[in-house]
Amino acid sequence: xxxxxxxxxxxxxxxxxxxxxxxxxxxxxxxxxxxxxxxxxxxxxxxxxxxxxxxxxxxxxxxxxxxxxxxxxxxxxxxxxxxxxxxxxxxxxxxxxxxxxxxxxxxxxxxxxxxxxxxxxxxxxxxxxxxxxxxxxxxxxxxxxxxxxxxxxxxxxxxxxxxxxxxxxxxxxxxxxxxxxxxxxxxxxxxxxxxxxxxxxxxxxxxxxxxxxxxxxxxxxxxxxxxxxxxxxxxxxxxxxxxxxxxxxxxxxxxxxxxxxxxxxxxxxxxxxxxxxxxxxxxxxxxxxxxxxxxxxxxxxxxxxxxxxxxxxxxxxxxxxxxxxxxxxxxxxxxxxxxxxx
Amino acid sequence: xxxxxxxxxxxxxxxxxxxxxxxxxxxxxxxxxxxxxxxxxxxxxxxxxxxxxxxxxxxxxxxxxxxxxxxxxxxxxxxxxxxxxxxxxxxxxxxxxxxxxxxxxxxxxxxxxxxxxxxxxxxxxxxxxxxxxxxxxxxxxxxxxxxxxxxxxxxxxxxxxxxxxxxxxx
Numbered sequence: 001x002x003x004x005x006x007x008x009x010x011x012x013x014x015x016x017x018x019x020x021x022x023x024x025x026x027x028x029x030x031x032x033x034x035x036x037x038x039x040x041x042x043x044x045x046x047x048x049x050x051x052x053x054x055x056x057x058x059x060x061x062x063x064x065x066x067x068x069x070x071x072x073x074x075x076x077x078x079x080x081x082x083x084x085x086x087x088x089x090x091x092x093x094x095x096x097x098x099x100x101x102x103x104x105x106x107x108x109x110x111x112x113x114x115x116x117x118x119x120x121x122x123x124x125x126x127x128x129x130x131x132x133x134x135x136x137x138x139x140x141x142x143x144x145x146x147x148x149x150x151x152x153x154x155x156x157x158x159x160x161x162x163x164x165x166x167x168x169x170x171x172x173x174x175x176x177x178x179x180x181x182x183x184x185x186x187x188x189x190x191x192x193x194x195x196x197x198x199x200x201x202x203x204x205x206x207x208x209x210x211x212x213x214x215x216x217x218x219x220x221x222x223x224x225x226x227x228x229x230x231x232x233x234x235x236x237x238x239x240x241x242x243x244x245x246x247x248x249x250x251x252x253x254x255x256x257x258x259x260x261x262x263x264x265x266x267x268x269x270x271x272x273x274x275x276x277x278x279x280x281x282x283x284x285x286x287x288x289x290x291x292x293x294x295x296x297x298x299x300x301x302x303x304x305x306x307x308x309x310x311x312x313x314x315x316x317x318x319x320x321x322x323x324x325x326x327x328x329x330x331x332x333x334x335x336x337x338x339x340x341x342x
Numbered sequence: 343x344x345x346x347x348x349x350x351x352x353x354x355x356x357x358x359x360x361x362x363x364x365x366x367x368x369x370x371x372x373x374x375x376x377x378x379x380x381x382x383x384x385x386x387x388x389x390x391x392x393x394x395x396x397x398x399x400x401x402x403x404x405x406x407x408x409x410x411x412x413x414x415x416x417x418x419x420x421x422x423x424x425x426x427x428x429x430x431x432x433x434x435x436x437x438x439x440x441x442x443x444x445x446x447x448x449x450x451x452x453x454x455x456x457x458x459x460x461x462x463x464x465x466x467x468x469x470x471x472x473x474x475x476x477x478x479x480x481x482x483x484x485x486x487x488x489x490x491x492x493x494x495x496x497x498x499x500x501x502x503x504x505x506x507x508x509x510x511x512x
Contacts, residue, residue, distance in 0.1 A: 025434060027434060029433070030417070030418040030433040031418075031430065031431060031432055031433055031434075033428070033430050033432065034418050034420065034432040034433060112430065137460075141462050141463055141464055145464050146462045146464070147433075147434035148461070148462050149434075149457075150457075150469045151455070151456055151457065152448070152455075152456075152457055153457025153459065154457075154460075154462075155437055157430045157431055158429060158430055158431070159431070159447060159448050159451060162448065162452070162457075163452065163454075163457045163458075164457070164459040164460060166459075218452050218453060218454070219452065220448065220452035220454045220455070220456075220457060221452060221454020221455070221456060221457070221458055222454070222458055222459070223458050223459035223460075224459050224460060
């Protein structure tokens, strides 16, 4: 069970998940890009021992995974579930991860930095996610000495993460704002106040299924609390704007909206071939339909889960073999039909 | 033009490589280019490029070009030239080795130059204690103003203890 995929959090109709990531490095080792394989193993051991042999409750909750000991498919599934970053999977020869049972905590080892603590929770709960990540950080510090400078704060491999090393982000579903053509204005405004808006799978990925990731860009010169508060305030406003847009569409174009939602639902329940792109687009409509109470037989958690289950690696893992793109499209359609059956 | 590798899709990525005066050209489609190791395709608009772009544009810097290429971090061997290429530092000591240049860069990208926020218990060392002392001093002044001398004496002892701790650690 992956917590964010199977539970509906606060404001879960619009916010899919909240994430906090802290970047940390060990003082005595070169950063991961300059680490030899042997040295990177030492880093793995040091960090996993701190967690697995320490006194915190994490000891019994976490499992340690060397990324070169699992298949490339399994690595990609973790990426599709947002449990590890694409970069960590790509550098599997040197990297590892510690995951707790519900995968809400993920400690990535030898990503761009030695340590990336991630806490990922369903819905809108940035503060809770930060509290958890902050505690994990304290536990880690009992066993390792961090690279820290009095003036520059936590030192990171890339100067864009220096200072607090924090990246706070929300994954947000904005179908109504996209429909009324407001998204571009929101993207611009967010950029102006130091927030970045990205696609579903982070940097460089496209906007698909009206799902966006909003995160802070700056990490130095303001406290973790301020950074989170800033993102929270802006997200609250976007949530309000999305709700307003939903009710405007509902009161002015109810029948057209219902038509769109039922058509999408109809295709998903009956199609035999579905590409990721098409499937995500239709799921966005269906999710909106549930959130507005138009569709009653499926739940939002269900859609959150389907959004991951239809990704290419997940389908292949399920099938236990590698699949051509055509085969995947067929399996995707089958998977969706089964999941939406009622 | 059709992709040289798959011979199916149109070629949209054109590579020219000049090595020892031999010129090779490669015309690929996006998919094939991604699989070719010679092309760091996904990173072509990554944050690193912007960073190094900013570095290049720092005009008013008094530092000469030869400094830029040759300065080296003694700890990990990273040169400033390489950092400019990849946008990643080699170790935490690089921040000292390239301090003059990085300082300007950090100010530009972060809009700030000093850390506010969490301080680690161990690595933060005396800074954490110094912050505690500052807090206690404020409380001490408060106590004195209120003529709560018993509290003040207690706070004074605490401050002394922390100051001694810094001395011991130094």
